[in-house]
Amino acid sequence: MKTSxxxxxxxxxxxxxxxxxxxxxxxxxxxxxxxxxxxxxxYIRSPPNNDPLKDVTSSSMTCNVNNAATAKTVExxxxxxxxxxxxxxxxxxxxxxxxxxxxxxxxxxxAPTKSNGAGDVWVKLYEDGYDGQWGVDRLIANxxxxxxxxxxxxxxxxxxxxxxIALHEGDRSGGAQFYMECVQIKVTSxxxxxxxxxxxxxxTYTATDPGILFDLYNGFTSYPIPGPKVWDGASSGSTPVSxxxxxxxxxxxxxxxxxxxxxxxxxxxxxxxxxxxKAAIVSSAAASYIAFPTSIPTxxxxxxxxxxxxxxxxxxxVAAAPSATGAASSGAVKQYYQCGGNDYTGATECAAGLTCKxxxxxxxxxx
Numbered sequence: 086m087k088t089s090x091x092x093x094x095x096x097x098x099x100x101x102x103x104x105x106x107x108x109x110x111x112x113x114x115x116x117x118x119x120x121x122x123x124x125x126x127x128y129i130r131s132p133p134n135n136d137p138l139k140d141v142t143s144s145s146m147t148c149n150v151n152n153a154a155t156a157k158t159v160e161x162x163x164x165x166x167x168x169x170x171x172x173x174x175x176x177x178x179x180x181x182x183x184x185x186x187x188x189x190x191x192x193x194x195x196a197p198t199k200s201n202g203a204g205d206v207w208v209k210l211y212e213d214g215y216d217g218q219w220g221v222d223r224l225i226a227n228x229x230x231x232x233x234x235x236x237x238x239x240x241x242x243x244x245x246x247x248x249x250i251a252l253h254e255g256d257r258s259g260g261a262q263f264y265m266e267c268v269q270i271k272v273t274s275x276x277x278x279x280x281x282x283x284x285x286x287x288x289t290y291t292a293t294d295p296g297i298l299f300d301l302y303n304g305f306t307s308y309p310i311p312g313p314k315v316w317d318g319a320s321s322g323s324t325p326v327s328x329x330x331x332x333x334x335x336x337x338x339x340x341x342x343x344x345x346x347x348x349x350x351x352x353x354x355x356x357x358x359x360x361x362x363k364a365a366i367v368s369s370a371a372a373s374y375i376a377f378p379t380s381i382p383t384x385x386x387x388x389x390x391x392x393x394x395x396x397x398x399x400x401x402x403v404a405a406a407p408s409a410t411g412a413a414s415s416g417a418v419k420q421y422y423q424c425g426g427n428d429y430t431g432a433t434e435c436a437a438g439l440t441c442k443x444x445x446x447x448x449x450x451x452x
Contacts, residue, residue: 105184106135107229109247109266110176112159113168119159121176122268128157130244130267135173137251137262139428141297146287147202148246148267154198155269162274163237169193169247169268171229182229183221187251187262188301190310191220193233196283198242198269207246208283208316210236214296215308221249236318237276245270246286250311256300258292259428281320284313418451425449 109129111122123131132149145152161167172180193211200206211233213220224231231247245268254260289312290297296311417436418424424433424441426448435441435451443449 105173105187105251106137106262107171107173107183107187107249107264108132108135109169109268110172110229111170112245112268113166113170113230114159114161115166116168122155122157122159123266124155125153126156128155128159128269130155130269132266135264137264139259139262141263141290141292142287144287146263146265146290148244149265152202152267158242158269158271160273161235161270162272163235163276163278164274165235166232167235167245167270168230168232169245171224171247171249171264178228180229182225183249183251183264185222185225186253187221187249188219189221189250189252189255189261190214190296190308191224191231192248192250192310192312193231194246194248194283194286194312195280196244196246197280198244202244202246202267202286205285205288206280206283207286207289208280209313210245210316210318212310212312212315214310221251224249234318235272236316237274237278238272239276239279240272240274242269242271244268250297252297252299252301255298256302258298261292261297261299278319281316289313420451422451423448424451 108123108131112119112128119128121127122129130148130152132151138145138149140146170176171182173182174180191211191213192209194207194209196202196206196208211231213223213231220231233245246265247268248263248265251262251264254262292298294309294311296309299305299308416432417434418432418439418441419436420439423429423431424435425443427446429449433441439451441449442452
């Protein structure tokens with residue numbers, strides 16, 4: 086852990102805990118609420134809790150830990166405005182969305198449902214990074230909502246993958262936190278645009294990417310958003326077109342029709358042949374969306390959603406800073422330094438008179 090992070094902890098005298106994490110609860114289409122979607126009976130492939138993912142090589146990076154098809158899809162059309170609604174605990178106006186310390190970008194990807202997210206199929210539709218304010222700050226200010234305009238895609242079923250990357254512990258490898266789910270949609274309009282070749286998730290991120298291994302506490306003026314460039318929504322080639330940071334709310338579609346939630350008629354396949362070449366071009370909409378039925382994986386009979394708390398590091402300047410290692414000459418961990426937690430590989434024995442206090446599964450501290 087870097088010295089700057091330790092300074093913040095020492096200045097506080099003890100760690101401050103925050104109920105910090107977030108998941109997608111619902112979507113809106115053309116500003117029409119589609120209802121709560123984060124259950125097996127809904128349209129969002131939701132995890133059983135709001136814990137973050139930290140291993141960018143994990144298969145759970147695709148759609149989180151519960152990548153199982155749900156009962157419904159949301160019907161949409163090309164040009165529709167689709168809004169994702171994130172929350173920490175519930176959909177009430179009092180919900181804190183995500184802790185403001187969890188600064189980082191907001192992204193959205195799309196892939197054909199029949200792929201189940203496997204292979205080089207994920208195309209980036211949206212990114213909101215840093216321009217003096219973080220994408221997550223804008224998300225919180227907008228009550229947990231951010232929007233995209235859906236390209237004029239060929240008819241078929243797709244997965245939308247909204248994602249938050251929290252960088253409050255991104256100053257060490259494996260410290261960045263990832264939050265994502267997959268939303269099941271069905272495009273009913275007759276667009277002619279096929280998705281270009283995409284990237285694999287997991288695969289497109291590494292733990293040392295500049296936008297993932299990123300120190301919030303040492304001063305910066307720009308931020309490199311991880312992953313591929315944003316697709317322009319029209320080209321079918323293998324080189325997506327870069328775009329400037331999208332606005333926090335995409336332009337509303339001209340159509341006033343409200344999308345409806347319907348039971349899925351074509352079930353998501355549990356596996357599909359991966360696109361093996363990033364230069365591949367989908368030449369026909371018919372070839373892209375040949376549906377083949379398979380059974381919907383049966384969700385657990387009872388999934389209890391839980392809330393995890395995480396350590397918040399706030400930047401506070403003090404006159405003297407401990408050493409970066411936090412280890413005393415004897416090899417024991419000094420006061421206020423980390424002594425344990427998932428992915429932690431340093432010393433675990435505290436200096437004389439101190440106890441290794443467990444704050445959560447990710448962080449323990451000598452106090």
